[in-house]
Amino acid sequence: MRVIAGLHRGRRLLGPRGQAIRPTSDRVKEALFSILGERTTGARVLDLYAGTGSIGIEALSRGAAHVTFVEADRQALRLINSNLEQCGLQQSANVxxxxxxxFFRRATQWSGPYDIVFCDPPYQLTPELITMAQEWNAGWLADDAVVIIEHGKKAEIPQTLGLLSQVKRYDYGDTALTRFHVTAKATQSR
Known part of the structure; x- marks a missing residue:
């Protein structure tokens, strides 16, 4: 695994041992940041199911202002912290x-509202994420926020998730990315 572009381009990141953590492939990571384009610069990013932290670190390398990494697995947490330290990015991150x-039941916003939310759950947890997303609070997301879910190609992803509307789905082999934006109705109700 490596950082693809930006300030830390080419930097190698520590990866997992075994199959417990499934990092996003470089091909899908490149596609993700192509989809996001310049939106990453200055963004506040939320990386859910962060794994090794490679997506959030890529965002920081490309100019994101801050990343909040959410992860429960102890091995993954060690990898995130080691990778942040190796790149000197600890000051720009919350783990x-x-x-x-x-995370969503806590009253603290950590460092939101978020401009970009990336969700890469273990594929068997995609339905659980969809259920949670139906109830996300509009205050956690910036008015023009983009939410991207990485999931298995065969997963059924609804057109709307609470205050989010699906914009487009991108398929890459067995993996897919689905992009959502905050609905106009949600931003008017704030």
Whole structure:
């Protein structure tokens, strides 16, 4: 695994041992940041099911202002912290050691509202994420926020998730990315 572009381009990141953590492939990571384009610069990013932290670190390398990493697995948390330290990015990040469901039950916003939310749950947890997303609070998201879910190609992803509307789905082999934006109705109700 490596950082693809930006300030830390080419930097190698520590990866997992075994199959417990499934990092996003470089091909899908490149596609993700192509989809996001210049939106990453200055963004506040939420990386759910962060794994090794490679997506959030890529965002920081490309100019994101801050990333909040949410991860429960101890091995993954060690990898995130080691990779942040190796890149000297600890000051631009919060690492939340908890389940995603716990993160959203807490009253603290950590460092939101978020401009970009990336969700890469273990594929068997995609339905659980979809259920949680139906109830996300509009205050956690910036008015023009983009939410991207990485999931298995065969997963059924609804057109709307609470205050989010699906914009487009991108398929890459067995992996897919689905992009959502905050609905105009949600931003008017703030």
């Amino acid at each position: 939340c050691a908890c389940q995603v469901s716990q």
